[in-house]
Amino acid sequence: MTTPIPPFPLPRVLTYPTAPGPPPLLIAQGAEGRLYKTTHLHPSRPCALKYRPPKPYRHPILDARLTKARIAAEAKVLDRCRREGVSVPAVYALDAAAGWLMMEWIEGVPVRAGINTWLGERGEEGEGEEGPIVELMGRMGDAVGRLHGTGIVHGDLTTSNMMLRPVVGSTTTDARRRAVEGEVVVIDFGLATQSSSDEDRAVDLYVLERAFASTHPRAERLFGHLLAAYGRTSKKAPGVLRKLEEVRLRGRKKSMLG
Amino acid sequence: MEDRRPIACLWSDTQALVAVARCWSGEGGTRYLALGCEGSANKLGIGIIAHDALTGTPTVLSNIRHTFVSPPGTGFLPKDTAHHHRSFFVRVAHEALSAADITPSEIDCICYTRGPGMGGPLTSVAIAARTLALLWGKELVGVNHCVGHIEMGRAITGAQDPVVLYVSGGNTQVIAYAEQRYRIFGEALDIAVGNCLDRFARALEISNDPAPGYNIEQLAKKGGGVLVDLPYAVKGMDCSFSGILTRAEELAGQMRAGEKGPDGEVLTPEDLCFSLQETVFAMLVEITERAMAHVGSNQVLIVGGVGCNERLQEMMGAMAAERGGSVYATDERFCIDNGIMIAHAGLLAYETGLRTPLEESTCTQRFRTDEVFVKWRK
Structure with missing residues (x-):
């Protein structure tokens, strides 16, 4: 009845052989998407990469529309909070159409x-x-x-x-x-x-x-x-x-x- | 029976001891029987269930239903629905008894829907249930309609501790069990999803026979060339359907006037039904997935009338498979309101000692799922 969760293919952005560092680590599969721990620009700078994979149950047009809008909106909101001094992760990079957002890693x-x-x-x-x-x-x-x-x-x-x-x-x-x-x-x-x-x-x-x-x-x-x-x-x-x-x-x- | 006594006596379980006492005293057999009466909306259902007194295994002896169907373009009004239930109760009860092949003397308790639901229909069936209890000298057990759906779904599918999506004409809830209550994690903030579908069917003047949702599903199967843009309203684990309905009704109006859609597409009833289903079901699957992630479960059980929609089951299955889990769903006999689920949930409560005295055998339109103390689960 319960089968182990199959390993996910990495989002494309994590497959490029760029800076050397620890391999990306799948931290969580939330309802919203997957969270990877990886590094940004330098191996000593940990970051969280939020990836919204295509949802197989959702109509592809609806899915693309929701994914793009949600990544872009999330980045905008984080940026605004940051500027106003609310404690939230800082945005490092994003690609809304590809469904990913790179943020500061929060310890704890x-x-x-x-x-x-x-x-x-x-x-x-x-x-x-x-x-x-x-x-x-x-x-x-x-x-x-x-x-x-x-x-x-x-x-x-x-x-x-x-x-x-x-x-x-x-x-x-x-x-x-x-x-x-x-x-x-x-x-x-x-x-x-x-x-x-x-x-x-x-x-x-x-x-x-x-x-x-x-x-x-x-x-x-x-x-x-x-x-x-x-x-x-x-x-x-x-x-x-x-x-x-x-x-x-x-x-x-x-x-x-x- | 003689052989079972020593084994059963080792059990600390009061249920088993009561069962043994019944065997000794010659009172009743090795099973409990309950007759359940349901009539919270437009279905009148009477069912008879048997629970093995030692193992608790349920057996459906009969499950009879008669539905009040209103003409296309209209919904079922409480007054007419109550009248329907009053007119058909005796006939359906007779049929349930003869299909189960039992006599009233074998029955342990009469269970009825205490709520939630429409006032008039609920009252009619509660009065009929009281009459049976007095006529046959039986105990009464008032049952929460939503808990009835959940318990029947669990019994039929064998799902142990699933996240439950309860979707019907009157209710939209995402439920998980914790500490002897079915806790509501998410729900519709305005109208229920089934109500949204039913009312859209009215806008298109689709037949209400056998059910508006069923006919929308059949039309949607023929659509899919175009996905019409509709609002998508999810707030955390809650969602809202009234805005979507307004927009869908607006588009139905444009279609009747021979106008084209917002992107210049030709509007057809098939594509509108398809788009509405894709949108509202995606919302339901999304809030269910969020609840599953939150409680760390990978089983999902769909109950309620909308739960027999195969497209919803398919979408939920795709989501659950991705989480390494599975979806449990039942067919129309148990998804759509029925008497057997009331009998089953009522009998579970009866076995833990719950009784509804005649003077307290009321019904109520508002009765939350999480108000029920679930004594029969750990």
């Missing part, structure tokens, strides 16, 4: 892994100290708030799409505490759009809220700390949180009957 683990390490095997919620994880929720809310402040909504916020960049020279010795420290770097802007409307921002938060609740059911009640931090990031943020209440109700209602 996804927030999802960090939170899971923190939660560990503990059964009941609300036990022990919560300072470090509450702070992490705050940093996540802050990151999303500043992202929205640039006029961009992410479109696919999950704890898998946020990285924890390790603190250089960290003195934390406790492994659980170390798991939730570090700068939150938002990644995977494949579905991002430019929008400043409260509605779109609220939907962005709603997507995150639901993904968070499904991925970390035991930490669900901590989500309030993220929203609180979000609310402090700009003058418009409290309005977005009010809109979120509406989106929650509508989501509930509409999910039942068309």
